[in-house]
Amino acid sequence: MSKDFSIVGKSVIREDGFEKITGRAKFADDYKFDGMLFSVMLRVPATHAKINSVDFSAIQNNPSVASIITSQDIPGAKKIGMIKNDQPVFCDEKIVTPGDVLAMIVGEDETELRKLLTKIKVDYTSLPTLTDPKKSLDPDALLIHPEFGSNLIVHHPLRKGNVEKGFAESDEILERVYTTQTIEHAYIEPEAVIAIPLEDGALKVIGSIQNPFTVRRIVASVLNLPNEKVQVVQAQLGGSFGGKDDTMCMLSARAAVAALKLNRSVKIRYTRDESILESYKRHPYILKYKVGFSKIGKINAMKIDLLADGGAYCSMSPFVTWRSVVQATGPYEIENVQTDVRAVYTNNPYTGAMRGFGSPQPIFAQETLMDEIALHIGVTPDEIRRRNGLKLGSVTATGQTLKEHDVNLIPVLNKAVSFTNFAEKWKENKKNQTGLKEYSFDQPIFKDEQFISSEKLIKKGIGLAVSFRGCSLGAEGLDQSSCYISVQPDGKVVMLSGLAENGQGLRMTLLMAAAEELGVTADKIIFLENDTSKIEDSGPTVASRGTIMGAAAAKNAAELLRKQLEKVAREVSKLDETDFISFRENLVFSRKKGMIAKFDDVIKAAFENKVELSAIGRYKSPDVSWDEHTGQGDAYFTYVYGCQVAEVSVNTGTGEVYLNKITAVHDPGTVINRLGAIGQVYGGVTQGAGYGILEEVTNEDGMIRELNFDQYLIPTAKDIDEIKPLFLEGNEKYGAWGAKSLGEPTLELGAAAIANAVCNALGKRFYNLPLNLEEVLLGRKLRPQDLKRGSL
Amino acid sequence: MEIKFVLNGKEVAADISPSIRLLDLLREKFELTGTKEGCGVGECGACTVLMNGKAVNSCLVLAAQVNNSEILTIEGITNGEELHPLQKNFLLNGAVQCGFCSPGMVLSSYALLEENPNPTDEEIKDAIAGNLCRCTGYKQIIDAVKQTAKELKVEVKV
């Protein structure tokens, strides 16, 4: 695509970079206010318990305690939630997971308050626990929330064609079961929020908040205030990845209750342990796939059954699993599909939105399954995908015909395959495959010489995975966004978006879209602080919708404004009707006369002529459709496509997987800020690698074992040798110049590609994530209780 | 207790309780909030500062230990409004996303270049292996450090 852009597609330094790199940027915990108090949480070391009584008498008169806050202090809603109000702000009757908070104490000295927590006497009775999601729907299962009558959070069915007929017509059938693990967002900044009482009973909230409008809605409901009395401001956000949503609503609500009661500013900040204990996680899935295919590998039928552990609260489970039902077959055209996705309650830590959002789990299953099919029929992994992959005009599992955009699945696959010389390496590695060293108690794994030259133990593997991903919210929610833009008399432009920055660089992307359309340089535009009181709700920054929805609104705003300015320029320069005006890099051109004015001069003239110098741009998503009973419909208005290739070295003695290179080919539509886009790939690939080989939150009867970074390991600078981002910018009619999505696709493919690469090295297939040492070497996970077994 | 030390090139004194951490002293007493807390147990590196030229986790150092020493924080790296070459290259290379790890990353890299002006890729990775970043995937950070080393070398030659 050759478009003549002056700024779009270039690498531009982010507008908040200076503040951040000098340490001046203010994150939530960097704010301090006069008379500010701290609030700390009371919990009990139990997973599921009935609270009989809480005795505060030991601390009640302590001078360090300004107030004790319980659910009695809540003026409005006592339970909150993203979709279903099932999560108590304070659990005074019962806790259903260890992160649950009973009450808070507020005072000036946070350290002292934490000590005083231990003096509060809580009388509770431990209840039986339900931690295995497979048992959640048993008829005799205990109910996490008895008022709902069932542990089922949601069930999404999908029916296309007739799977039984499809299986009957198949030459071969494979049935497989996969599991994926719980993981933590692990944003480096733990949660923090300050609630500040204003005049007239209003309130301001500043915090590490991903979605200010959601926080406003929830805080207002808990305080029983109208929305406009709650102002929510986002501090610099130290990473979120979908994780600072529900938890931040909860913390904001708690801080707000205390602030209004005491009429003082109240800060809550979590330690890392508390953050991991209470915040939601990525859903672990159990995935059952049955696939029927012909001798040449054409897939006739796929039957899929996915079970997601939602943990103790509903959170975003219905939406997360909805994306799974749409994408569970992978990017393949299959005539007969039957999918059932269920999310259930357990006493485990609750699970919700996380970058990827219900896609990394099925991709791991379905993409390793594709490799198995390739092996069965004797073709390379890229070839099996070519034979089944979605193309222009293909019909997806939801019955949607793909049209009106470049369906770039096969092009991204081909680009990745030829760039990495995939097929040849894959065949070569397969020839050299060896299994793991045999492992027994009386024989050491290593012989002495192997310690000296461990090269012999290292085997190379290469593997790939592909995906399609629906952009933005799709049929899961209302989809629109706004952007305000105005020019000051001196020619400086200010803008404000209803979409929040999450740290990824969204503001810069929106700013560049506005600059391009308005014909000014980026340094002319100032981005105003995100504030719920100043712009319309544009929905959350989730679902990789920031660019596709936000940049489109920014471009529309700039276009409205530019049209106004065009009129002025035309008049001032006395151009005739047929002349064409363009704005570029702070200058204004006429086709006939060349440069006619500076941008600033046009602004001055406009100002003097009382021309309106502001505009609000909007973008609303094209129509989508969904039938809940059949799972059929045009689920998303457009899709993006990606292919990642992992090259690994596996130590056959220890089971260690080393990542030599990951090549990531993505079609995000038009790239706006190249520097930011490449950063999304590096970051997403690295998170995907963590998911593939390192990370896991485990729990013992609901109690999380990995509460800090000494136990919960995320990738460091040393874990991946090389990452190669490549873009294939397809045409798209929606969004700003066809700019679509990138953030999430980069993360979702890694685990599957790595698992396929490890299989290529060892000839052994893996069905459970993560592929850590134990999984690779022993085929199961070692847990502390394994060690206890002898002594109990 | 009373302590004296050099903070970002200036002599300072403070009256502290012996149990507070250097991290709290910097953030609360001196309001140098560029130093961040990500874990409190020495694993994430967000709290990295230089103590007598060496990168340390300020969450693991007691304030009392800095008596008579020299401490450099991110605020001391910047010269007024002028960025240090490392900072400039972090921006140019896209090494900053959310920015929460960035001050610590800059200080770890600064300590490395002071000690080893000519680091290999492996040495750079080793130097920042104790600094966790969840956003960037580290590649652009490594590039920024490499580029800085190259530029500083050229300057020395001239």
Ligand code: FES
């Ligand atoms: S806060 Fe000091 S190392 Fe994490």
Ligand code: FES
């Ligand atoms: S830039 Fe976000 S943690 Fe490093």
